[in-house]
Every structure is written in C-alpha cells, then in structure tokens.
Amino acid sequence: MKRLKLILILITAICAVSFGFAQVGINTSQPLSTLDINGNLSVKTVTLTGSGAATLINDGVYISINPQATDQEFQLPNPINYPGRVYIIRNINNTITAKLTTAAGLLFPKGSTTGSAQIYMWEGNRRSVIVISDGSNWTYFD
Missing domain, CATH: 2.60.120 (Jelly Rolls)
Structure with missing residues (x-):
C-alpha cells in the first residue's frame, strides 16, 4: 500500500512538472516557444x-x-x-x-x-x- 501511494505521488509530481512547462502549437506538431503559431495571426x-x-x-x-x-x-x-x-x-x-x-x-x-x-x-x-x-x-x- 505504501509503495502504491509513493508511485501515485511520483506520477502526480511528474505530470505537474510536465504541464508547468507546456508549449502550445497551432498548426505545428513541435512548438518551439510557449506559443508557436505556424500561420496567420489576427488581433482585435x-x-x-x-x-x-x-x-x-x-x-x-x-x-x-x-x-x-x-x-x-x-x-x-x-x-x-x-x-x-x-x-x-x-x-x-x-x-x-x-x-x-x-x-x-x-x-x-x-x-x-x-x-x-x-x-x-x-x-x-x-x-x-x-x-x-x-x-x-x-x-x-x-
């Protein structure tokens, strides 16, 4: 039980770190910046x-x-x-x-x-x- 609890805590910590440094790509599968747009951009x-x-x-x-x-x-x-x-x-x-x-x-x-x-x-x-x-x-x- 202790081992299962430790594994769940480690998985949660790894997921939190991964999502904290996420990059979003629009029309690109490998974004190189926090926001990477491969295409046109329209602004208000x-x-x-x-x-x-x-x-x-x-x-x-x-x-x-x-x-x-x-x-x-x-x-x-x-x-x-x-x-x-x-x-x-x-x-x-x-x-x-x-x-x-x-x-x-x-x-x-x-x-x-x-x-x-x-x-x-x-x-x-x-x-x-x-x-x-x-x-x-x-x-x-x-």
Missing part, C-alpha cells in the same frame, strides 16, 4: 473617437484613434498593471493632432533614456506608433 481591432475627457485605451491591439479636436487626449493604461502589453495605435484623422498619454510612468522613444508624459500624433509625424509596456513605462516605436 477597435476604433476610438475622442471625447471631452481623456479617452481610455483599454481594449484591442490595433487601435484606430479619431480625435475630434486638436490635441485630444487618448490615455494608455498603467504599465505596471500590464507588463508586456502591446498596442499598435494609428491616428486616422488626416487634419487633427492626437495626444497620447499614460495613466502612470512615461513614454520613452526606442533607444532613449529620456521619457515624456505625452507624445503627439499627426499627419507626417508619428502618425502610427507601437507601444510596449515594460512593467514601469511604455516604449514607443514610430
């Missing part, structure tokens, strides 16, 4: 229209922002709450500047150690940006 897209108060960015991955007034604010969530979160943001208004801010931390351009509280997005200058949370701040690529 949303359009946000500016309003009087800051418009919160809290859903989707590809975000089309449409400011209704100059320097209308669109706010990223707190990067501390979303480490590793990625957004692709595009100002779809051809004539109005949008202001991108964050609920906490700063926005850092790639390769820089100088951050700012906001960045401006308009035709011909930073029309589209990719932002990534490092768990403290946002890094942006334009």
Whole structure:
C-alpha cells in the first residue's frame, strides 16, 4: 500500500512538472516557444473617437484613434498593471493632432533614456506608433 501511494505521488509530481512547462502549437506538431503559431495571426481591432475627457485605451491591439479636436487626449493604461502589453495605435484623422498619454510612468522613444508624459500624433509625424509596456513605462516605436 505504501509503495502504491509513493508511485501515485511520483506520477502526480511528474505530470505537474510536465504541464508547468507546456508549449502550445497551432498548426505545428513541435512548438518551439510557449506559443508557436505556424500561420496567420489576427488581433482585435477597435476604433476610438475622442471625447471631452481623456479617452481610455483599454481594449484591442490595433487601435484606430479619431480625435475630434486638436490635441485630444487618448490615455494608455498603467504599465505596471500590464507588463508586456502591446498596442499598435494609428491616428486616422488626416487634419487633427492626437495626444497620447499614460495613466502612470512615461513614454520613452526606442533607444532613449529620456521619457515624456505625452507624445503627439499627426499627419507626417508619428502618425502610427507601437507601444510596449515594460512593467514601469511604455516604449514607443514610430
């Protein structure tokens, strides 16, 4: 009985360790990463229209922002709450500047150690940006 109990405990421990390091493959039989996709990937897209108060960015991955007034604010969530979160943001208004801010931390351009509280997005200058949370701040690529 003791031997059977020990064998069951060992099997349970081995299964727990195996599942703890599982990799998921979509359209591949031997995934090489935690998530390995062999094929196309679609992400949620949303359009946000500016309003009087800051418009919160809290859903989707590809975000089309449409400011209704100059320097209308669109706010990223707190990067501390979303480490590793990625957004692709595009100002779809051809004539109005949008202001991108964050609920906490700063926005850092790639390769820089100088951050700012906001960045401006308009035709011909930073029309589209990719932002990534490092768990403290946002890094942006334009």
